[in-house]
Amino acid sequence: MTAEHYFSTDPDAPMRRGEIEFSVAGRDYRLAVASGVFSAGRLDPGTAVLLRKADLPGAAVEGDLLDLGCGYGPITCVLASEAPRATVHAIDVNSRARELTSENATKLGLGARVRVSAPDDVPEEVRFAQIWSNPPTHVGKAELHALMERWLPRLAPGGVAWLVINRNLGGDSLHAWLVERGRQVERVASQKGFRVLKVTLPGATS
Template sequence: MSADHYFTAEPAVPDTRGRIGFSVAGRSYDLAVARGVFSAGRLDPGTAVLLRKAELPTAAVGGTLLDLGCGYGPIACVLASEAPSATVYAIDVNARARELTAENAAALSLGERVRVCAPEDVPAVTFDQIWSNPPTHVGKAELHAMMDRWLDRLAPDGVAWLVINRNLGGDSLHTWLTGRGWDVVRTASQRGFRVLKVSRSAEKTD
């Protein structure tokens, strides 16, 4: 019998709940988690590195942001808290993850600005920022298809922040993105994770 993965659309494991607490940029968060959702036992180390090392949006940032593969919503909740004028789309194939993100955003009074949906239900909008700790275990082909699909919706002057484990393809993803015509800068490397800042090159902007 195969086990559930965090990218399973409808997890079969019991919806056993718990809570995870963490702090980012001087704010404390206490979020609901559940089995069948990515990193239900702790704040994932890659996500922690991303939130600590990437340039979080400020209160002056508006527009539309994307949390790609939101899990139970730590990135989406941080983005919405730091940028109170922005709208954050939080998307995940996992229905339980979406439910948790919506609950956590509502508990933080962010529900009106955190729009939780399945990938196929996202409206035709462009994103000023994309944030993701992408699911490397789906395989390289699926990961590349995901990057192509969502990075193409980045605004002309937008930026994407990605974190990926060096041992799970961090450097190869950097090379692949560059080969696809993106400007990619490794802004940090910590605990075996690469933080990549991705933006449109001149040819991509054209």
């Protein structure tokens, strides 16, 4: 699968559907996947590390959560399952990814608390208690930085962002860049070549 496919607004790849299964925090998930969407053959290793090593939201968490670059929705479905009092915003530029996320959330009974949209369609006033992302490093450093500059300022007071980055694709340089921009960054895990970063705004508590 090429980067051009899953970064495209409307993928040209023929839609070959399938399913993947995985478990997180004692829950089993079976999600629909399709060609033209990131990591359609399996749960991406970086996403797996993020969901295993970051602090998943608890049942008491409320407010709005963001899955930035949702793909077919594995992070969205886990967040909505773990935090039944929260609303999860799942955004992706890829229309096929958004369709799959909506389908998967609905099948799991989570559709009422999941808002799937293109990035430009998220209301400007929404602020997020948590942001979760396995960001698209292949878009290049400038695009990745622009993505962080757009969405991290939308953390609510006390909010936290959880990011997973491949060490060989700029994980450490992104860490340094975030610190240079005044973010508070903690590397909470390093596994299988991936860095899990916890990012907060200056003066925030989490």
